[in-house]
Amino acid sequence: MKTIKKNILVAPLNWGLGHATRCIPIIRELEKNNFIPIIASDGNALALLKKEFPHLLHLELPSYHIEYAKKAENFKWKLIKNSPKTIAAILSEKKIVKKWCKEFGLSGIISDNRLGVYNKKVPSVIITHQLTVLSGKTTWISSKMHQFFIKNFTECWVPDFDKNFNFSGKLGHLKDSDLNIHYIGILSRLKKKELPIKYDLMVLLSGPEPQRSLLEDKLFDELRKFDKKVIFIKGIVEKEQKKEQLKNITIYNFMTSAELEVAINESEKILCRSGYTTIMDLIQLEKKAFFIPTPGQFEQEYLAKNFKRSGILPYSKQANFKMEQLKEIELYKGFPIVLEPMDWKKLFILFESE
Missing domain, CATH: 3.40.50.2000 (Glycogen Phosphorylase B;)
Incomplete structure (x- = not known):
């Protein structure tokens, strides 16, 4: 009997290239585990993933209009100024994703920091290392807002370890939380190779x-x-x-x-x-x-x-x-060597339910 492959939407935020690049190993592993990834983003993030996975379906989502200021002290105010556009994009992508759930028969959603990419009827994951969002004196507000959005998702995957020694520090670790957090370990598209130094x-x-x-x-x-x-x-x-x-x-x-x-x-x-x-x-x-x-x-x-x-x-x-x-x-001593492999099958169980 032929297994029907399930469609999983993978949608990274377009803010630098980091969100897109850390979705690359997830997309690869979804394919290895008999899922069909559908990629959605905008701008450079979408352009990069098109080059990495030309054989997959690519969809466009609205831009969050995140811009940097030339002066560091103006950065936060630039974000606040653009926040109405960002909120409009989040509301818009929520409607788009609802339509895609029916159109593509989605069996799961993986969003990397795109706050409107979820659906209550479909297992939805958000990937973030920022459970606490630092913003100076307004950190408590920005963190509560982010956690409010995270609650809309079935699970929250944090690329780190839930140990005394970890890499995200207070960003990815909360003292008290009712969020469904899963610490998934090191998330990287790259592998160590013994090559001569060039x-x-x-x-x-x-x-x-x-x-x-x-x-x-x-x-x-x-x-x-x-x-x-x-x-x-x-x-x-x-x-x-x-x-x-x-x-x-x-x-x-x-x-x-x-x-x-x-x-x-x-x-x-x-x-x-x-x-x-x-x-x-x-x-x-x-x-x-x-x-x-x-x-x-x-x-x-x-x-x-x-x-x-x-x-x-x-x-x-x-x-x-x-x-x-x-x-x-x-x-300096450099980063410690981490030998714990990612348990992909365990992560993807969420999308196996009928």
Whole structure:
């Protein structure tokens, strides 16, 4: 008797590329476990997943209109200013998903931080490492609002461990909660490979504009003083991949997961943002790094400070960064090696019910 494959909607938020890239292993495992993933997002996140999974169905969701300010202190106010558009997008995607549930006969929904992508009649999961949403003096409001939305989902998957030693700290761990939280371990699209070191430094950029471009300009200026071999990934998803050589620097606009996996494994040290998806990748590949958190993004600043305080990795504010600071990497112990595999079958049981 032929098994009927079930359709599962996978919908990451388009905010940088981290939400999309950490959905890649989930999409791969859904296919391995006899499900049919349907991908939904917008902007660069959707463009990236189209390149990774050209054989799958791709649907477009409304944009959350998340924008960064040029000055860190204006970041929160920019988010507040755009919040009516974000709320409108959340309400809109809820209606769209209701229609898709009937149209595609969905048996499950996996949303990565898209707050309106759920349906009460379909098992719905939200992936987030931010049960607490840091926003300065308004942290308690932003956290309560996020938790209010999380309650609409059947389960909440947190890419971390529920242990004394964990990676998300107070972001992903609450003292008291009635949320249906499942700690799923390290979520990364990459695998460690024993490859010869080809580059002394990888610069890995990501995140929304204008901060991505501001850091790119600063780093190219700083790299003039660096005479070792560098691979520089700009994190701009375009139709065609572009490669340039600028003296000792090999530059790419973007890389596919397979290419990036090789390049990181071939790199001695990584210079990057302290985004949570990047952190998961560094843990998986057992790489040492130096962080430059996105200015004004409380989550990245908290994670960078937390890892420095724990003696794991150093960081610098974007405005203060100098290439000489990379020497500090040797003074830190790096991430601990994690050997616990992901139990995909256990996670996907939710979608097996008739």
